[in-house]
Amino acid sequence: MAEFNEVYARAGYYDIAFSRDISREVDFIFAEYARLNGRPLRSLLEIACGPGYHARAFAKQNVETFGLDLRPEMIDFARDKAKDDGVDVHWIAADMRGFKLPHAVDAIITMYDSLDCLSDNDDIVDHFKTVAANLTPQGIYLFELTHPRDCSMHGYGNHVYSGEKNGTKVEIKWAVNNPRHDAFTQVAEVETTLRVIEHGKETLYRDRARERYLSPQELVALTKLAGGLRVVDCYGDFIPGLRMDNSPASRRMIFVLQKLS
Ligand SMILES: C[S@@+](CC[C@H](N)C(=O)[O-])C[C@H]1O[C@@H](n2cnc3c(N)ncnc32)[C@H](O)[C@@H]1O
Numbered sequence: 310m311a312e313f314n315e316v317y318a319r320a321g322y323y324d325i326a327f328s329r330d331i332s333r334e335v336d337f338i339f340a341e342y343a344r345l346n347g348r349p350l351r352s353l354l355e356i357a358c359g360p361g362y363h364a365r366a367f368a369k370q371n372v373e374t375f376g377l378d379l380r381p382e383m384i385d386f387a388r389d390k391a392k393d394d395g396v397d398v399h400w401i402a403a404d405m406r407g408f409k410l411p412h413a414v415d416a417i418i419t420m421y422d423s424l425d426c427l428s429d430n431d432d433i434v435d436h437f438k439t440v441a442a443n444l445t446p447q448g449i450y451l452f453e454l455t456h457p458r459d460c461s462m463h464g465y466g467n468h469v470y471s472g473e474k475n476g477t478k479v480e481i482k483w484a485v486n487n488p489r490h491d492a493f494t495q496v497a498e499v500e501t502t503l504r505v506i507e508h509g510k511e512t513l514y515r516d517r518a519r520e521r522y523l524s525p526q527e528l529v530a531l532t533k534l535a536g537g538l539r540v541v542d543c544y545g546d547f548i549p550g551l552r553m554d555n556s557p558a559s560r561r562m563i564f565v566l567q568k569l570s
Contacts, residue, residue, distance in 0.1 A: 441537030
């Protein structure tokens with residue numbers, strides 16, 4: 310299964326390559342929730358949280374926060390980071406297709422293409438139903454995917470992420486096999502490499518992932534099929550009012566759904 314690819318077991322290396330400033334994203338989510346509900350956001354779940362960048366940032370702002378990831382290694386890493394940050398987050402190792410929080414939350418988010426591991430329509434519908442069941446009335450679900458210009462049925466693209474921390478250098482190439490999405494299933498078999506230089510020694514890990522391309526209109530249709538949620542908007546960046554379109558400013562695909570009452 311795509312979701313068990315090894316890169317996510319090596320949480321510390323993932324963090325070196327992918328840690329980034331997400332403050333603009335957090336501000337956008339606060340603003341979008343308040344705009345749609347007329348009150349401040351009080352509780353949130355980050356799905357596929359990895360090291361929990363967003364979960365920890367919301368917890369710092371006194372939001373009651375949950376972080377969920379399939380990989381226990383990621384959850385352990387995120388928990389340690391939260392301890393370092395001095396913030397409380399409820400961490401859960403679980404699958405995004407079926408989980409139950411102790412109580413419903415105002416917002417659920419899935420960032421950075423993490424939805425693309427759900428490779429068939431039933432998985433996506435189950436996921437949307439699970440999300441709806443864990444939201445408060447009028448609660449929002451925001452998920453972020455790559456803009457189709459940068460990764461789609463027309464071309465997968467070459468994505469390279471790198472970083473250095475405490476003398477350890479990490480470079481992740483996503484992908485190295487020039488993958489194409491299958492014309493019918495829209496799933497790509499992706500090969501990735503993780504290169505680590507640590508204590509003067511270089512190690513190369515090879516990995517595989519299965520990723521589904523999801524078009525905007527499929528996401529709209531699958532939301533309707535799942536029931537319980539409506540599509541509010543699709544944005545091109547974490548900038549209020551910037552709709553997703555073909556303009557250069559529109560560089561992501563950010564869906565906002567809202568729980569139907
Ligand atoms: C691309 S990373 C994103 C991590 C983080 N959200 C970020 O912004 O960097 C995808 C994460 O999804 C998790 N994941 C993959 N499949 C999952 C599933 N079925 N349920 C929950 N988490 C999953 C992986 O373990 C990994 O941590």
